[in-house]
Amino acid sequence: MDPECARLLPALCAVLADPRQPVADDTCLEKLLDWFKAVTEAGSSLLLLQEHPCLVELLFHALRAQDLSPRTLSFALRLAGVFAAQENCFQHLQQGELLPGLFGEPGPLGAAAWVAPSVRSGWIQGLRSLAQHPSALRFLANSGAVDTIFSLQGDPSLFVASAAGQLLVHILDLAMREPAEGRVCPQAWDWPVCARKIVCHLEDCLRSDAAPRVTQALHVLTTTFGHCHGLWTQGLWVQLSPLVACLLEKDPMPAPHTLVDLLLSVARSSVPSSDPGLWETVAQTLTRLSPTQAGPLAAGILKLQDCPQALRIQAFNVLLQPLACVLEAAAQAPATPGLLEGAAGDPMAVDTLPPSKSACVGLLCSALAHLELLQPLPQRPSPWPQAPLLAATVTILRFCNGSAAPSSEAGGRLCTMLVGCVRVQRAALDFLGVLSQGLGPQELVTQVFAVLLEYLMSPDSSPMVLKKAFQATLRWLLSSAMPPGCCDLEPCAQLVLGELLAMLQKRLCSPCWEVRDSGLEFLTQVTRHWGGQASFRQVLLASELPELTRQLLQDPESYVRASAVAAVGQLSSWGLLAAPSSPEQPAIPQETPLEALLLILTTDSEGFPRRAVMRVFTEWLRDGHAEVAEDPERFVAEVLRAAGKDGDWEVRVQGLELALVFLERLLGPRGSSAVAPPSVTARAMRALCQVQLFEFAFRSLFDCDRPVAQKSCDLLLFLRATATPPGSPQEAGDRPNVASVEAALRRWRAGEQGQPLGELAPEAILAVLRSMDLEALRDTLAKSSDHVERSPQSLLQDMLATVGVLGDNEADCY
Known part of the structure; x- marks a missing residue:
């Protein structure tokens, strides 16, 4: 133990034992306990107690005192357990009757403080620490502690x-x-x-x-x-x-x-x-269990690698039965294959579904959720009944929107329970999206798209249901590509996509901001995947969607503005924002997408749209967007100038990501071992100085937000590794004057961020990079923010100063 801590320990124990003193809060006691655990793990608990008898006195005082606070008594119980975890220390404490007094029948069990849950919890935690060796087992067996547990x-x-x-x-x-x-x-x-x-x-x-x-x-x-x-x-x-x-x-x-x-x-x-x-x-x-209770057990059994096939069939039936009831209730055509075909047991009759709405809804949602998690697993049941599951899920959605035809009185009751039920709609749409990973008859795929369109066009669909419907629709469109991964769609999906774009125009004008937001997210995704397809481009350019998207850049809701930024980024990347023109009606000059997004970056009061702009700009630079390619240096300079002044740390991090992309364009991709030729390095360094990338990167290196500093460190390490061949330090006689740069960096490190670096010579920058220990800085930044813990000495001083035992000059309070 540190000598200064040893000097302070008796005073601290006296304070803890004094019921008149306001003991430090629980946080301080937890830190104190953690310190004692670390000390005992590093050495002998018995030796610690022999060298510091005040600790034993504190434990005996906890045993005898009737007016000790529950907080302190709980701490003492846990501390005794920490010491007694080592067998020789346990035997030493047991000889003094301390452990039987604290953890046996005569101890805290009879004290008034036992009514406090913190004391009972401390007693249990103390025993948990103590129970590490055979001597502890004999003590537990003979002291009556097990009966108390x-x-x-x-x-x-x-x-x-x-x-x-x-x-x-x-x-x-x-x-x-x-x-x-x-x-x-x-x-x-x-x-x-x-x-x-x-x-x-x-x-x-x-x-x-x-x-x-x-x-x-x-x-x-x-x-x-x-x-x-x-x-x-x-x-x-x-x-x-x-x-x-x-x-x-x-x-x-x-x-x-x-x-x-x-x-x-x-x-x-x-x-x-x-x-x-x-x-x-x-x-x-x-x-024996009810269907609702049996669902988790069935799902758990089906996730096991090894279990009897008969049990797997029985478990799968449990999950499928509610969906089989739905098909029966909707009078499915005889051609529809049965869900439980070939399985042991009879399908549940529709009138055996739970009679109450809450129970029926809970059962269906549970079954759909379990099947959704099961579908992607390699150990899922085989054959997987893809077609019946599609039919059942579509039927559930039709019951929920009132378009299903019940086949009986029981089916009518089911329809009444499910109509308009948002919870079931969300679960069914999630499962329907997962089912897009499998194949299905064309007739059923057509029904899937039809029911999705019904939900997307219905004025009764809630915002969350719409969002789920958009997500499921995108997954089914992606699965309909011919061949997979291609941008050409099956004829059915082509028609659906055309209807979707017409529907989107209405959704982007919705008074509900969540609907506008979901619509923009969907537009961004479909444009990302099909922006190069001729039929998609034709329909999109003939619609009002590009102009509506532009207008939503000024939406009053920041989430919508952020989604509009992403949509504009995709539309512009594919050249889909150009205003239509003709000889009779020439296009009116408009603000370019780059100008519009730069305005948002520099003026928007919310962080979400500005972050979205930075993501779009980074993507544009990486992909060679036409507007950016005209003058990439000017583009990067403008963006970094704006990002460097931004108060949002995520914007600054994204600015560094954009700077990294720019570096890769100049020097080659990260991860490659090749060092750039001197001529390439010279051109790159001139370009980097021109866009003031180093001003931005060095300031970020001392940013108060750790992710920004980490990103900057990565950027500078990449630059040094690529532009500076290893093992070739600059000769002393050729070393440029870097004093002004290093002086500015020292001021920035000290928090004086006002003075700029000014004109920078590439040679000076490389020399500074060689001299900086960026690896050590990266290691420091990689540690969690709480790695600099308060020292034990500081903790003891602060606890004593709180009760006036120390003078102000001896404390290190915070």
Whole structure:
């Protein structure tokens, strides 16, 4: 321990033990505890206590004092656990009756402070730290602490109850670790006392008629099989699985959701290889649970790599049944293949869907969500019923917008429950988008596009539903390209795209800003993919979309302005913003897209549009946009001048990204090992000085926002590596005068940002780059912002100064 900390420690312990002193806040106590953990991990806890007896006195005071604050008592309990984690220190503290007093029956259990949840939590955390060695196990078995942990499982504080359950798992794992070594699976009669006591408690809970006690046991077992990987877990399951199976026979079944978590935890462990009967229990559980409760278990089973095929079919049926009911309710044509075709079990009749709207909606959303996550997985069921799933999802969407035809009274009730239901619409549109990754009959694909258009054109579609419909439509358009990745679309998709552009004109004029925003995002995406296609260009240029997009650059909502910037960027990249003209009606000169976006960059009061402009400008420079290619140096200079003055750090970072793109155009791509020839370097350096890139980059190097400084460091390292051959430092006689540059950098580092660098000679810049330790700066910047922690000495001084023990000149308060 640092000598100064050792000098301050007795005074701090006296303050903590004095109930009259206002103890420092919880944050200071947490930092103090972290410091003690670090000290004990680096050396002997016993030696620490022998050298600093004030620590033992503090713990004894916590044991005896009746008026100690709950905060301080909780700290003392946790501190005792930190010291006792080492076995020799544990034995030293136990000889003085300190540990039995703190953690046994006579200790805090009888104190008034025990009513505070923080004290009970500190007691549990102290035991968690202490339970690391065989001596701790014997102490736990004999002190009555395990019984207290059992009672705390039902604590009114959820944090305390959860911590108690996790502590039982830790003790069980510690107890079973040694007996399990070298054996296939220890028998129950070989288990240590602590382990037998915990397992007996779990057995009693599983037999209980009280649902909370069953839930507590299931939580402990779920954590055990999820976090403990010893062979002993197999023996534990053999012993407890009959009691778990008995839960299935109770009516109602206790804690069904927790039981599902347990079965999945066991199925992911090593148990299935030793107990094939687990799968039978899972199959029985799927049968006993309601469809809503069974969904998570079915989805979890289908994500496993190895499980019996019959169980996979049963689990898949659970997820498919709600969708099969929807098809039955809509009187699907006989030609539509059945969802459950070839599977074990009968489809659920439509009148067996949950009768309440909330339950029915929840079941459908759950099934759609599980199937959505399952679709991309390699272990998904095969064959995958793509066509029936498409038909069912389209039918659900038609029920929701009122266009489906119910086939029975039960179907009519389903229609009433689903019509206008935004939650189901969103889930179905998400799943429909995922289904675009598979193939389907042309008739069904046509129905997909038809229902998507209905939603996009309907005035009743909510903004969020519209956004989901736009996303699903884009995915289906992309999957309709011939061949995949080509910009040519199938005839059906070509017609849809034409209708979509006509619809977009109305959506961009919507009074709802979310709708305008979603419409612009969709326009940006379709232009990115099909801006070069003749039919798309013809329809777009004949519409009002380019002009509407220009107008939305002045939208009152900043999100819409940002989306309009992105759309203008794409339209301009493809040459789709030119105003139509004819000999009779010549085009009126308009502000160019570059001028319009520069105005936003320099005048918009919100950050979102300015960030969007910088992303567009970077893309334009990278892709060789026509307006930029006319005079790239002038373009870069204007943009960097504006970005350097911007108060938004993301704009400045994007400015550095643009500067990197400009560097790559001049010197070659990053990542290549080639060093630019001297003639290329000379031209590049002149261009970089002309656009004042170094002024921007060096200022950014000392930016108060770390991402900006990191990006600048990357840029300068790339420049130095590319423009300066390694191992060829400049001769001393040829070294240019860099004093003015280095002086300016020192002022900037000190926070004086006013004076510019002025005229820069390329040779001086390269010399400065050679002299800077950019690698060390990069390493410093890569550390998290909290890596400079307050020293222990400073922490102790501040805690003492808070209560007036130290003078102001000795404190380092913040």
